[in-house]
Amino acid sequence: xxxSGDDDSPYKINEGDYVMLKRGEIYKAVQIQSTKKVVFxxxxxxxxxxxGHLYSTTFEIVSGGQLQPVKPKDETSAASDTKEAGTDNRxxxxxxxxxxxxRDDIETLKEQGLKGQEIIQKLIDNSSTFRDKTExxxxxxxxxxKKKYENTVTILKPTCRIMALMYHGREPGKICHLRYxxxxxxxxxxxxxxxxxxxxxxxCAGLVLGAVMERMGGYGSVIQMYPGGGPVRAGxxxxxxxxxxxxxxxxxxxxxxxxxxxxxLDTSPKDPDSAxxxxxxxxxxxxxxxxxxxxxxxxxxxxxASREPGTDDDRQRSKDEKAQLKRVKQEERRKKLAAxxxxxxxxxxxxxxxxSRFHPCPVLMCLLRFxxxxxxxxxxxxxxxxxxxxxxxxxxxxxxxxxxxxxxxLRHYQVLPNRTHPMLLMSGxxxxxxxxxxxETDRSxxxxxxxxxxxxxKVTEEPAAKKQKMTES
Amino acid sequence: xxxxxxxxEIRDGDVAIVYLGHESMMPVKVRHGAQTQTRYGAIRHSADxxxxxxxxxxxxxxxxxxxxxxxxxxxWTVTLPHRTQILYTTDIATITLMxxxxxxxxxxxSGTGSGSLSHAILRTIAPTxxxxxxxxxxxxxxxxxxxxxxxxxxxxxxxxxxxxxxxGFGVTGVADAVFLDIPAPWEAVRHAKAALKAHGGxxxxxxxxxxxxQRTRQALLADNFEELNTLEVVLRVHEVRSVSMPMPDFxxxxxxxxxxxxxxxxxxxxxxxxxxxxxxxxxxxxxxx
Numbered sequence: 001x002x003x004s005g006d007d008d009s010p011y012k013i014n015e016g017d018y019v020m021l022k023r024g025e026i027y028k029a030v031q032i033q034s035t036k037k038v039v040f041x042x043x044x045x046x047x048x049x050x051x052g053h054l055y056s057t058t059f060e061i062v063s064g065g066q067l068q069p070v071k072p073k074d075e076t077s078a079a080s081d082t083k084e085a086g087t088d089n090r091x092x093x094x095x096x097x098x099x100x101x102x103r104d105d106i107e108t109l110k111e112q113g114l115k116g117q118e119i120i121q122k123l124i125d126n127s128s129t130f131r132d133k134t135e136x137x138x139x140x141x142x143x144x145x146k147k148k149y150e151n152t153v154t155i156l157k158p159t160c161r162i163m164a165l166m167y168h169g170r171e172p173g174k175i176c177h178l179r180y181x182x183x184x185x186x187x188x189x190x191x192x193x194x195x196x197x198x199x200x201x202x203x204c205a206g207l208v209l210g211a212v213m214e215r216m217g218g219y220g221s222v223i224q225m226y227p228g229g230g231p232v233r234a235g236x237x238x239x240x241x242x243x244x245x246x247x248x249x250x251x252x253x254x255x256x257x258x259x260x261x262x263x264x265l266d267t268s269p270k271d272p273d274s275a276x277x278x279x280x281x282x283x284x285x286x287x288x289x290x291x292x293x294x295x296x297x298x299x300x301x302x303x304x305a306s307r308e309p310g311t312d313d314d315r316q317r318s319k320d321e322k323a324q325l326k327r328v329k330q331e332e333r334r335k336k337l338a339a340x341x342x343x344x345x346x347x348x349x350x351x352x353x354x355x356s357r358f359h360p361c362p363v364l365m366c367l368l369r370f371x372x373x374x375x376x377x378x379x380x381x382x383x384x385x386x387x388x389x390x391x392x393x394x395x396x397x398x399x400x401x402x403x404x405x406x407x408x409x410l411r412h413y414q415v416l417p418n419r420t421h422p423m424l425l426m427s428g429x430x431x432x433x434x435x436x437x438x439x440e441t442d443r444s445x446x447x448x449x450x451x452x453x454x455x456x457x458k459v460t461e462e463p464a465a466k467k468q469k470m471t472e473s
Numbered sequence: 474x475x476x477x478x479x480x481x482e483i484r485d486g487d488v489a490i491v492y493l494g495h496e497s498m499m500p501v502k503v504r505h506g507a508q509t510q511t512r513y514g515a516i517r518h519s520a521d522x523x524x525x526x527x528x529x530x531x532x533x534x535x536x537x538x539x540x541x542x543x544x545x546x547x548x549w550t551v552t553l554p555h556r557t558q559i560l561y562t563t564d565i566a567t568i569t570l571m572x573x574x575x576x577x578x579x580x581x582x583s584g585t586g587s588g589s590l591s592h593a594i595l596r597t598i599a600p601t602x603x604x605x606x607x608x609x610x611x612x613x614x615x616x617x618x619x620x621x622x623x624x625x626x627x628x629x630x631x632x633x634x635x636x637x638x639x640x641g642f643g644v645t646g647v648a649d650a651v652f653l654d655i656p657a658p659w660e661a662v663r664h665a666k667a668a669l670k671a672h673g674g675x676x677x678x679x680x681x682x683x684x685x686x687q688r689t690r691q692a693l694l695a696d697n698f699e700e701l702n703t704l705e706v707v708l709r710v711h712e713v714r715s716v717s718m719p720m721p722d723f724x725x726x727x728x729x730x731x732x733x734x735x736x737x738x739x740x741x742x743x744x745x746x747x748x749x750x751x752x753x754x755x756x757x758x759x760x761x762x
Binding site: 007159184216218219372404405409437 | 495545597
């Protein structure tokens with residue numbers, strides 16, 4: 001193919017790219033920095049050799065932490081030459097002596113720089129019971145050893161799917177135990193698509209925000225409502241969105257929502273002198289994201305390197321510069337706030353996604369007011385009870401239809417010839433969702449029911465009074 | 474109105490969803506002068522719908538009222554006229570995420586069926602993506618084409634009336650993702666491979682039976698697909714209600730404790746336990762060394 005050369009360029013790994021490392025089912029997000037040592041699955045290496053290669057290439061970690069692309073053939077030659085196998089385990093005795101290689105022998109092999117594949121072959125050759133094992137048990141043995149000794153890493157382009165898998169596998173606590181199938185439901189139930197204006201309130205390290213942004217493809221706008229001093233976006237960085245995606249992203253501090261709704265939010269330019277004392281939490285805003293983000297985060301997420309000025313000779317000048325810088329920053333911040341406020345002001349958002357560790361009820365009640373009628377919303381909570389409360393409140397208040405409180409079960413299957421069954425383990429909880437659609441509110445009538453029909457409301461609650469009577473009689 | 478773009482106001486020619494009550498909705502083609510009968514009376518399109526805002530409460534002729542909603546693929550899925558079995562939102566959501574669909578994605582699908590998944594794909598890949606959908610049933614293919622036009626997403630989709638197992642998707646090397654919902658997906662695996670980009674892509678096959686899954690996976694492996702993964706997602710809907718559990722009578726006592734009503738949820742008496750197995754796989758990049 002003539003065009004194949006040029007065609008490759010968007011698929012090539014570049015310096016500075018945000019990428020995902022993968023081995024088996026383990027993922028890690030990193031940025032390609034050629035001089036930076038990366039630790040992944042108890043091994044360290046440098047990513048400089050990966051630059052220029054295509055995404056989805058598998059590399060072997062060789063001495064000195066260098067990466068060497070694995071030739072596709074290597075993957076398939078997994079000790080398949082041993083065809084001998086037993087039929088059952090009646091004669092296999094666990095005497096702890098089946099493996100002739102000692103721990104020290106294995107260490108020596110490793111130090112000699114033997115490839116993982118070769119070590120596995122040696123382990124098989126030195127296992128007295130391997131040939132007696134059934135074919136299935138042999139497969140299982142090789143799989144287990146592969147997991148332990150293979151020193152390869154695959155470099156992938158980040159996507160919402162992989163990010164969600166990574167967070168759920170590595171740090172579910174950071175994303176409020178939001179499982180990826182639940183995230184999938186959220187994006188669909190909220191009808192996230194290009195060209196709409198979506199409100200997001202999340203404390204899921206930016207995963208939900210990134211997922212929404214990916215689905216919008218840089219068209220439309222996203223307004224991140226954030227608690228505390230600043231929006232948390234570690235997860236968003238790792239998506240590696242092109243710069244223009246970030247132009248569509250606004251953020252607005254939830255602490256100013258009441259002022260905005262009351263029309264008392266002041267976003268006019270401030271007098272530069274008074275700006276210093278302005279209540280706007282500039283300093284906090286810079287400190288907070290790091291506070292919330294970094295502990296433990298460094299493990300999987302490369303946050304922006306904090307920029308320390310590190311100058312201390314000419315104090316006065318640097319102080320002036322700092323003040324100047326601060327003023328510029330404050331002005332930028334004010335402009336951003338004004339822009340976000342303008343986005344919200346129309347009260348015509350197209351969707352609302354909430355996934356946080358905060359009580360969802362007040363958040364939902366407040367943010368729903370920014371939605372146009374006939375727009376979907378979805379609220380995630382790790383626990384069902386707060387969503388029951390939201391449900392009840394919405395029914396009382398009216399203005400929404402099609403309310404549903406749901407959760408999903410995710411079951412994985414092992415599908416192998418004669419060995420097909422559901423996986424032994426499944427995730428016990430991926431959280432709960434409350435979803436619905438806004439409608440025009442009716443002020444004249446008390447709309448405390450979803451049922452719009454004029455027919456007699458049948459009481460949906462258990463007829464408690466009747467029951468009690470029955471038990472009394 | 475479009476299934477891929479919101480608008481505020483109901484206009485002539487739109488498709489609107491009339492919300493009659495819990496889990497009771499119907500799609501309506503809005504036409505000047507037309508009327509729609511509901512169990513709460515007639516809706517006159519010119520007076521009651523056109524020019525109104527989506528989400529508005531509309532009073533019907535008998536004095537009852539309904540809400541008129543902007544169409545979305547999810548509302549369409551629960552209101553569309555069935556020509557086949559359809560995929561529901563729970564599976565659609567999982568498929569969309571796991572196939573990594575987003576604006577600009579090029580997707581191949583077969584069969585088109587009733588278009589439930591198609592609409593969701595179109596919503597997600599708009600405004601720059603494209604869907605190539607193949608349906609071997611001539612009438613269904615034609616009907617789907619008409620609906621796409623009515624829903625103003627036809628610029629994003631190509632409907633082919635062909636047998637995907639024999640003829641493939643009609644395109645090669647263009648797709649980021651392929652979705653198969655056909656009785657014998659293993660016969661279409663090689664066509665899926667051909668349709669996907671040289672740089673690789675993802676494929677999903679939906680099958681109700683495990684035997685189908687097994688054969689499909691064999692075909693996928695034979696065609697060098699990687700990262701095979703079969704899963705199933707089951708939706709649970711919780712009904713929110715107040716219950717009060719009566720206290721037993723322990724005989725005379727100073728003060729009986731009050732029985733406080735309890736706000737809780739119950740699962741439905743019966744729920745769908747199985748729709749189909751979803752098998753995902755990745756096509757690796759073509760290796761030219």
